[in-house]
């Protein structure tokens with residue numbers, strides 16, 4: 001049995017939790033359940049993170065880093081008895097308005113960055129729908145995207161520099177001056193190659209104007225065709241989101257946002273910029289493209305109505321929880337030109353397996369979230385089989401098995417079908433080189 005008391009002596013009892021209640025709570029994330037860890041540690045500084053890594057290494061214990069635990073691929077749950085390193089007390093955040101940069105410790109909640117930057121007329125564009133619970137560290141580890149990613153890009157596009165601790169407990173600073181793009185390699189590595197501790201993020205000026213519309217369509221086909229049409233016309237919406245009828249009805253019956261429950265699909269769009277004429281012009285172009293595919297349009301009259309429409313989008317996940325207590329939130333991305341057939345294929349799979357299945361996503365990027373809804377009496381093995389089939393539909397359409405949630409624990413088995421054996425071996429060689437003893441998030445990503 002490793003001497004965890006030595007860790008308590010090193011960091012202090014307030015930062016090392018050994019009682020069962022704390023440990024049990026840290027076996028879960030938003031979607032998966034893992035082993036009960038031996039200890040949960042709350043470091044506050046980079047040096048303390050390094051101490052924890054060195055301790056774990058010397059004790060031969062695996063280390064599972066955890067941010068907001070909002071991950072949807074089981075990335076943060078312990079796969080074996082070990083230490084959970086929770087970053088929630090690493091919340092230092094400073095804004096440099098002149099340089100348009102934020103320096104954040106990794107436990108900073110995503111939404112806080114824009115909230116703090118707003119006073120200087122700045123914001124942080126990556127906006128996962130979980131932005132009020134996810135952390136900056138988790139966003140880097142998953143290279144998170146969000147509704148704005150079609151126009152603005154994903155987390156990795158905003159990381160200027162980072163401090164990380166390697167698997168041997170050494171501290172490194174990276175950011176632009178290296179011969180190799182180490183930052184690019186570590187972003188999206190899902191806690192398997194390094195522990196991020198601090199990050200420098202690029203901020204952007206807040207756009208002066210934003211316009212929002214909701215478009216209701218007869219069918220998913222119409223909505224998908226309308227989205228292509230708008231993009232083909234050269235419009236780059238700030239946000240372009242899709243919800244199918246199942247999502248619309250779930251949100252309406254749970255919260256009543258005034259969406260049309262008889263519509264077959266909904267597209268939500270923002271255009272933004274500093275020139276009002278261009279912003280209005282883009283919205284008019286979107287409206288014309290959508291109307292050509294039979295859309296009924298509702299323009300938001302003011303910021304409050306726009307916010308209500310976006311709240312309806314963010315309410316999808318909680319609303320689904322009222323239909324069935326459990327859901328498996330799948331995450332694929334396919335070429336936009338294949339979306340209609342993919343949405344169809346997945347719907348048919350859901351019916352064949354006998355599970356309620358709804359779909360929504362960042363349609364501008366071809367990113368789709370089919371959600372399988374199920375209850376305690378249902379066969380979980382069948383749910384996972386269906387998820388695997390959905391991944392196969394994405395691969396057959398030239399897509400990928402994860403658009404933004406990562407491979408984590410739940411999609412490990414799919415990776416072998418998504419990449420060839422040589423590439424898989426290259427991933428394994430990389431893991432051996434950076435984490436020779438395999439202490440960082442073992443049992444994740446690599447099959």
Ligand SMILES: Cc1cc2nc3c(=O)[nH]c(=O)nc-3n(C[C@H](O)[C@H](O)[C@H](O)COP(=O)(O)OP(=O)(O)OC[C@H]3O[C@@H](n4cnc5c(N)ncnc54)[C@H](O)[C@@H]3O)c2cc1C
Nearest residue numbers: 067068069070071075129130135137138141145191196404
């Ligand atoms: C309702 C809902 C909506 C969502 N919407 C989106 C969306 O629009 N876009 C999107 O991309 N995702 C979305 N997600 C998924 C999730 O929020 C993101 O993956 C997010 O980036 C996870 O952040 P976290 O802090 O919660 O990470 P966690 O769940 O705690 O961890 C995720 C992974 O990151 C690793 N990790 C965490 N911190 C660090 C660190 N400091 N260093 C190294 N590794 C680390 C963990 O080990 C784990 O592998 C959504 C989730 C929910 C529940």
